[in-house]
Amino acid sequence: MWNLIKPRPATLRLWQFGLLAVVFVFWYAMTKPGLLPNFMFENDRQAAFFFGEPLRVIERIWVWFVTDADIYQHLGVTLAETVMAFAIGSAAGLGGGLWLALSPMASAILEPYIKAMNSMPRIILAPIFAVWFGLGMGSKVALGVTLVFFIVFFNVYQGVKEVSPVVLANAKMLGASQKQLLRHVYLPSATSWVFSSLHTSVGLAFVGAVVGEYLGSSQGVGYLILQAEGSFDINTVMAGILVLTAFALA
Missing domain, CATH: 1.10.3720.10 (MetI-like)
Known part of the structure; x- marks a missing residue:
């Protein structure tokens, strides 16, 4: 039977940020060469080429807003x-x-x-x-x-x-x-x-x-x-x- 009790706001935010963290960890693991076996691509670098690398994406955002401030x-x-x-x-x-x-x-x-x-x-x-x-x-x-x-x-x-x-x-x-x-x-x-x-x-x-x-x-x-x-x-x-x-x- 479904639990119909709504979580408290603090708990809800924790779950939401936790889900976001899981998504980024999965993204990082799938695009980091040699970290996980990848059955979709011929080599490890192809995943990073098609989906990008989260650390480089964050670095690009940092450069846009802070380092170069050109965005x-x-x-x-x-x-x-x-x-x-x-x-x-x-x-x-x-x-x-x-x-x-x-x-x-x-x-x-x-x-x-x-x-x-x-x-x-x-x-x-x-x-x-x-x-x-x-x-x-x-x-x-x-x-x-x-x-x-x-x-x-x-x-x-x-x-x-x-x-x-x-x-x-x-x-x-x-x-x-x-x-x-x-x-x-x-x-x-x-x-x-x-x-x-x-x-x-x-x-x-x-x-x-x-x-x-x-x-x-x-x-x-x-x-x-x-x-x-x-x-x-x-x-x-x-x-x-x-x-x-x-x-x-x-």
Whole structure:
């Protein structure tokens, strides 16, 4: 029978960091020549070539942030693109979701087009945005906005549609205006949906920024990863991935 008792916060953190330590120890053991028998590769160095070495990855991060301190400009560009994409996409998704949820006619007309755009793999828009907005920050922000918008839009739309008919009828019976209904009924109903979508949208904003940098740019963490990939420097690639993951979580 499953143990349904939730661990204490301190114990939970200990287990989480312990799991992370196990992952790094396993990574180190599998990529250290001669430490463990490796049945996947012809020689011991191939594992390190394909997966990198954790100590070298940490060393690369240390050089980026401390020794050379040359990542801050690239990281600042990526974070600025992410924040702008997140803010614009969230605001547009919130406004669009509220508008269509409260406008049955507009919803009926635009619904198939919105579903069609949502079904399209939006990563393929990156080259088009690069032509439209150039290789600067604009194309990365535009790609991030397309990724964030639909997540927020559909959550807000569904949240407004989930308003209790009884609550809505009682509010109208008490003489609530449309503005009061929006403020006291619709928005509170959609709040949990909105915050749920924002958690997902942060990661997608990072995806838009990094993919855009990866396809064409002269700065940003995605650019550093692309440069490292071109020289088969898997340790720098893994270092870039870890840095992006840490900032996305933060």
